[in-house]
Amino acid sequence: xxxxxxxxxxxxxxxxxxxxxxxxxxxxxxxxxxxxxxxxxxxxxxxxxxxxxxxxxxxxxxxxxxxxxxxxxxxxxxxxxxxxxxxxxxxxxxxxxxxxxxxxxxxxxxxxxxxxxxxxxxxxxxxxxxxxxxxxxxxxxxxxxxxxxxxxxxxxxxxxxxxxxxxxxxxxxxxxxxxxxxxxxxxxxxxxxxxxxxxxxxxxxxxxxxxxxxxxxxxxxxxxxxxxxxxxxxxxxxxxxxxx
Amino acid sequence: xxxxxxxxxxxxxxxxxxxxxxxxxxxxxxxxxxxxxxxxxxxxxxxxxxxxxxxxxxxxxxxxxxxxxxxxxxxxxxxxxxxxxxxxxxxxxxxxxxxxxxxxxxxxxxxxxxxxxxxxxxxxxxxxxxxxxxxxxxxxxxxxxxxxxxxxxxxxxxxxxxxxxxxxxxxxxxxxxxxxxxxxxxxxxxxxxxxxxxxxxxxxxxxxxxxxxxxxxxxxxxxxxxxxxxxxxxxxxxxxxxxxxxxxxxxxxxxxxxxxxxxxxxxxxxxxxxxxxxxxxxxxxxxxxxxxxxxxxxxxxxxxxxxxxxxxxxxxxxxxxxxxxxxxxxxxxxxxxxxxxxxxxxxxxxxxxxxxxxxxxxxxxxxxxxxxxxxxxxxxxxxxxxxxxxxxxxx
Numbered sequence: 001x002x003x004x005x006x007x008x009x010x011x012x013x014x015x016x017x018x019x020x021x022x023x024x025x026x027x028x029x030x031x032x033x034x035x036x037x038x039x040x041x042x043x044x045x046x047x048x049x050x051x052x053x054x055x056x057x058x059x060x061x062x063x064x065x066x067x068x069x070x071x072x073x074x075x076x077x078x079x080x081x082x083x084x085x086x087x088x089x090x091x092x093x094x095x096x097x098x099x100x101x102x103x104x105x106x107x108x109x110x111x112x113x114x115x116x117x118x119x120x121x122x123x124x125x126x127x128x129x130x131x132x133x134x135x136x137x138x139x140x141x142x143x144x145x146x147x148x149x150x151x152x153x154x155x156x157x158x159x160x161x162x163x164x165x166x167x168x169x170x171x172x173x174x175x176x177x178x179x180x181x182x183x184x185x186x187x188x189x190x191x192x193x194x195x196x197x198x199x200x201x202x203x204x205x206x207x208x209x210x211x212x213x214x215x216x217x218x219x220x221x222x223x224x225x226x227x228x229x230x231x232x233x234x235x236x237x238x239x240x241x242x243x244x
Numbered sequence: 245x246x247x248x249x250x251x252x253x254x255x256x257x258x259x260x261x262x263x264x265x266x267x268x269x270x271x272x273x274x275x276x277x278x279x280x281x282x283x284x285x286x287x288x289x290x291x292x293x294x295x296x297x298x299x300x301x302x303x304x305x306x307x308x309x310x311x312x313x314x315x316x317x318x319x320x321x322x323x324x325x326x327x328x329x330x331x332x333x334x335x336x337x338x339x340x341x342x343x344x345x346x347x348x349x350x351x352x353x354x355x356x357x358x359x360x361x362x363x364x365x366x367x368x369x370x371x372x373x374x375x376x377x378x379x380x381x382x383x384x385x386x387x388x389x390x391x392x393x394x395x396x397x398x399x400x401x402x403x404x405x406x407x408x409x410x411x412x413x414x415x416x417x418x419x420x421x422x423x424x425x426x427x428x429x430x431x432x433x434x435x436x437x438x439x440x441x442x443x444x445x446x447x448x449x450x451x452x453x454x455x456x457x458x459x460x461x462x463x464x465x466x467x468x469x470x471x472x473x474x475x476x477x478x479x480x481x482x483x484x485x486x487x488x489x490x491x492x493x494x495x496x497x498x499x500x501x502x503x504x505x506x507x508x509x510x511x512x513x514x515x516x517x518x519x520x521x522x523x524x525x526x527x528x529x530x531x532x533x534x535x536x537x538x539x540x541x542x543x544x545x546x547x548x549x550x551x552x553x554x555x556x557x558x559x560x561x562x563x564x565x566x567x568x569x570x571x572x573x574x575x576x577x578x579x580x581x582x583x584x585x586x587x588x589x590x591x592x593x594x595x596x597x598x599x600x601x602x603x604x605x606x607x608x609x610x611x612x613x614x615x616x617x618x619x620x621x622x623x624x625x626x627x628x629x630x631x632x633x634x635x636x637x638x639x
Contacts, residue, residue, distance in 0.1 A: 082460065100251045
C-alpha cells in the first residue's frame with residue numbers, strides 16, 4: 001500500500017509539488033492522471049526515493065521513503081520515466097543484474113527470470129543482446145527487471161508511452177494481472193482512455209496538486225460531465241482558470 | 245555491501261569488455277606509445293649525435309672560385325662542394341638547403357693583404373634539424389682560420405700558441421644511457437596518457453553513458469547504497485587501466501629488444517625486464533587515482549560526448565609537471581615523491597637512468613596517490629548522493 005501525504009517539492013523557483021495527498025490500496029490499480037508537467041513523475045520519484053520531499057511524507061507498506069530507503073526500494077518495483085536497458089547485455093542478463101542487486105541468486109533467481117520471460121512472452125529475445133530492440137521489446141525487459149524480486153507495490157510511469165496497439169493491449173492485460181495477484185499498482189498516464197479502462201481509482205493531478213480523485217464514475221458525477229475526458233478537463237480547468 | 249559492490253563491478257566489467265571498439269580505443273595510446281617513442285628516439289638520436297655521422301657534408305658554395313685553397317681544405321675534410329642556387333637565402337629560408345657558404349669577391353684581396361677575410365654561412369638557426377650540419381661547417385671554417393693564422397705567425401717567427409691564451413677542453417662525463425635520457429624522460433608523461441586513456445572509456449560508459457542511456461534512474465531505484473554504486477564503478481575501470489599499462493610496457497619491451505636502436509643512433513639504450521616490471525608497479529597507484537579523478541569529472545558531465553571532451557584534457561593537465569621533467573630534470577626528495585603522479589614520474593625517470601630508487605619514496609608516493617584516489621571517490625559519492633545526479637527532465 002502506498003500513502004502519500006501533503007508532498008511538497010520545488011526545484012529552484014519551480015514548485016513541482018504543492019501538497020499532493022492520495023492513497024493507493026492493495027489489489028487496486030490507481031491511476032495518476034495529469035497533463036505533462038503536472039507533477040506525476042516527481043511524485044513517483046519521491047516514492048522511489050530518488051527525490052526528497054521538502055515537506056510531507058511518502059510511505060510504502062509503512063516504510064518512509066525518506067528514512068527507510070532500502071526497505072522502500074525492496075518493496076517497490078518501478079518502471080521509471082527513464083527506462084534504458086544495457087545494450088551489450090542480453091535480456092536475461094539485464095534482468096539478472098537487477099535480481100542480484102535485490103539479493104536474489106542461484107536457481108531461485110533463474111526460475112524467477114524464466115517465469116517473467118514466459119509471462120511477458122519474450123522467449124524470442126531472452127538471450128539476445130538488447131542492442132537494437134524495439135521500444136516494445138525494451139519495455140518488456142525493463143518491466144521484467146523491475147518485477148524480478150516480485151515486489152508488492154508496482155509503480156509504472158507512463159508505461160504505454162511509445163508502444164503500438166498490440167503492445168499496449170498486452171501491457172494493459174499485464175497490469176490487470178498484477179492487480180489480480182493482489183498487488184498495489186500505481187501508474188501515471190496522460191491518456192484518459194487508458195486510465196478509464198484500467199483504473200479502479202483515479203487521482204487527477206494538475207500543477208502539483210490533486211484536483212480530483214475517486215473512481216471514474218465518481219469523477220463523472222462530481223464534475224457533472226458525461227464522459228471522463230470532459231470530467232478530466234473540468235477538474236483541471238477549475239484549477240487553471242483562465243490560463244487554460 | 246561487498247556483495248553488491250561485486251555485482252555492480254562484475255556487470256560493468258563484462259559490459260565494457262564486450263564493447264570491443266571502446267576497448268581498442270582505451271588501448272590506442274598504449275599501442276601508439278612504443279610506435280611513437282622508438283622512431284622518435286632514432287630520428288632525434290641520429291640528428292643530434294653528429295659525431296657519429298661519417299657521411300660527407302654537402303655544402304653549396306657561392307663564389308668557390310674566389311677561394312681555391314679554402315675549397316680544397318674543405319674537400320680534404322670530407323666536404324662535397326656543390327653549386328649554389330641563384331637565391332641562396334630563399335633556399336635556406338624555405339628549408340630546401342641546410343646551409344650555403346658565400347665567399348665574396350673581395351675575399352682573395354683581403355686574404356693576400358693579410359686582413360680578415362669574410363665568409364658568410366647562410367643558415368636558419370630556428371631549424372634544429374640542421375644543427376649538426378651548421379656546427380660541422382663552422383668548425384671546419386674555424387679550423388681553417390686558425391691553421392692559416394698559425395702559419396702567418398710562424399712566417400713572422402712568432403709561436404702560434406702565444407695567441408691561444410686558453411685551451412678549453414670539455415670533459416663529457418655523460419654515459420650513453422644519460423644522453424638518451426632526453427628522450428626517455430618523455431616516458432612518464434606518455435605513461436600518464438596511457439593510464440588515463442586506458443580507464444577513460446569505462447568511466448564514461450558507467451557514468452555519463454549510464455545517464456545518457458537512461459539506465460541510471462532504474463539502477464538507483466535498486467536497494468544499493470550510492471557509495472556501493474560509486475565504489476563499484478570506480479573499481480571497474482581499474483583493470484582496464486592496468487591492461488593499458490601492460491600493453492604499453494610489452495610494446496616498449498618488445499620495441500627496445502627487436503629494434504637495433506643502438507646501431508641506428510650510436511647510443512646505448514637498455515631497458516631490462518626488471519625495470520619494465522618496476523615501472524609497471526609504480527604505475528599501479530596512478531591507475532587507481534586516474535579512475536577516481538575521472539569518476540569525479542565524468543559525474544559532472546551530461547553526455548558521453550561532453551565527458552569525452554573534458555576527460556581528454558585530464559592527462560595533459562595532470563601530466564604537465566611530468567612533461568617539464570623531460571626538459572628540466574628534477575632531483576627527487578621525499579617531499580617531491582609525495583606529490584601524486586609527479587612523484588611517480590620522477591621515480592620512473594630514476595629507473596630509466598639506471599639509478600637505484602628508495603623504497604621509502606615509492607611507498608610514500610603510493611600512499612599519497614591512493615589517498616588522493618580515496619578522496620576523489622568520496623567526492624564522487626557525495627555527488628551521486630545529490631538529487632541532481634539524475635539531471636533528467638523533472639516532470
